[in-house]
Amino acid sequence: MSDRIMSASAALAEALHEEMARDETIFILGEDLTAHAGIFGQFKGIPEKFPGRILDTPISEAAIAGCGVGSALTGMRPIVDFHFSDFVTCGMDEFCNQAAKIRYMFGGQVKLPMVVWCPDGAGLRAAAQHSQSLEAWFVHTPGLKVVVPSEPADVKGLMKASIRDDDPVMFFQHKRLFRREGHVPADPEFIIPLGRAAVKRPGKDVSLLTYGSGFFLCMDAALELAKEGIDAEVVDLRSLKPLDMETVAASVKKTFRAVIVHEACVTGGFGAELAARIQAELFDHLDAPVLRVGAKDVPIPFSPPMEDFVLPKPADVIAAVKTVCYR
Amino acid sequence: MSTDKKKLLEMYRTMVTIRQFETMAGEYFAAGQIPGFIHLSIGQEGSSTGVCSCLRPDDYVATTHRGHGHMIAKGADLKRMVAELFGKVTGYCKGKGGSMHIADFSIGILGANGVVAGGLPLIAGAGLSIKLRKTDQVAVVFFGDGASNRGPVHEAMNMAAIWKLPVLFVVENNQWASTTPQGYACALGDLCQRAAGYNMPGYSVDGNDVLAVRETTLKAVAAARQGEGPSMIENKTYRIRGHFEGDPQKYRDQAEVLTWQEKNDPIRRFEEHLVKSQILTKKKSKVIWDEVKAELDAALEFAQSSPYPKPEDALQDLFVNA
């Protein structure tokens, strides 16, 4: 079947339409969903097509998250819209103490098929409380799966896999990428299994290991690097938990160098985890230290010159690559 | 309750300042000069002005994403406010916060908040601090009808009640929380009914009647200063603009907006009252509007001619001792 060009938003909506038509236990829950089909228009057509299965809630994050958990435990497959990923803090007990632990604590008695959809990321001048990238918090919580798509096809394939998954999935999608377009397969059974990375640009000199908005930084950087004779391989991790360490290893064994790129601030970010695993598992294959590129360790400031300064840029990726390539 | 003429005119000027500030902000946002997103309080001037007219400079206020009016009514400097909206280094937060995060701790404003209901637990803390320090200050938190459905609201109200903290919980019921009508999201008719759950006084007030707001607030402030504990005030009002500037507003009938705008404008209502009471003339009112305009023009000029922060300034202000 042929590919179509569509935005990340449209890809998300298509995944939801297909899945909701397939399985009537799926429903969507969150604030301000029906009037404008979600505050980013991300649920286009769903209020009309599936009335009663997309529910507007009061501003009550703990109860929204809790309704997700409780309904998942009792036969439904909720998709919880968290408005801005920054507000996960307001549902943290339900996500981290409840959803993440219930199956395990109770000895595997139940399944908890819930997707928490979290629009995240900076660059919209939305300041400190509406711009964060918080995926690492959840990677640090055993019991949650963590997915961070980049291109529209990934959004669709990973959302479908997340919905079909029987465990709780935190799904982070970058706000600035909603309108970005890309090829999306038309096959309604197009699914990207969780835990499968993609080598999106093969190269031989350095591995750029990335996800989410970092992917586009890496692709831009790779183009520039090519002009200088450095052939970068770009690996889009797509899901952080489960993590496709096999694809990472294959890439590093080929290039002997790794730079990890994400928009989240560097300290304690997912890059730290991945760098630790690479040095532990691939030490003999490394010709240089593993470097990380991410935002500076401050909250996201409002004013454009400061926000731009804090966020990682292709130039930062290029500089890190040159360091590990000793150029 | 009698309020002297000077105070009444001051309140009128405050309301006019908020209206003009918000109108200006909307225009400059539309023109692309204000980054990010802004939430305006046009039509809600009676609440901010009425409440803050009862406060002293050393009293505390915690505000919301729709907080420009509260700031102005508490006495904030227009120049530094406009500069913050524009992201300039001369702004209140040196450009780090923007519209949603303005604060002026020197006049007791503990900050706007990007997290709905974020101010309530903090205001309980300010109230506790007042109590521990044994002063007669009061701490006021503004929040929306939508915010009143969040859990932290209830934790804060309960704690303030059991410890008799000098706190005012002011819910501005502007009928809408983003796209959600108030009546959909809460089963109560009057939001002040929540006060009963914490055994504190609760008042529902016509929030577009600035004098009614003032009268109720004076009562609640006096009780708080005398150690009688917290109160809740619901100011019933209406959000005239979209939730944020640029909101397509498919969720409401513009006729509803027009009705409020034309029949229940808090500034016009107060103006009519002042004229009838021979405190204000049409001529004097025009002078006030013009003076406010001149003051705002100066603030705009200040903001526009101010520099942006340096990129590296982003690394400052995180810790006291890095």
Ligand SMILES: Cc1ncc(C[n+]2csc(CCOP(=O)(O)OP(=O)(O)O)c2C)c(N)n1
């Ligand atoms: C905890 C949290 N949830 C959701 C939001 C998104 N949000 C921002 S303002 C708003 C509506 C607030 O309504 P209300 O409290 O009535 O205040 P109003 O905007 O009407 O002044 C929402 C849902 C947020 N900022 N914080």
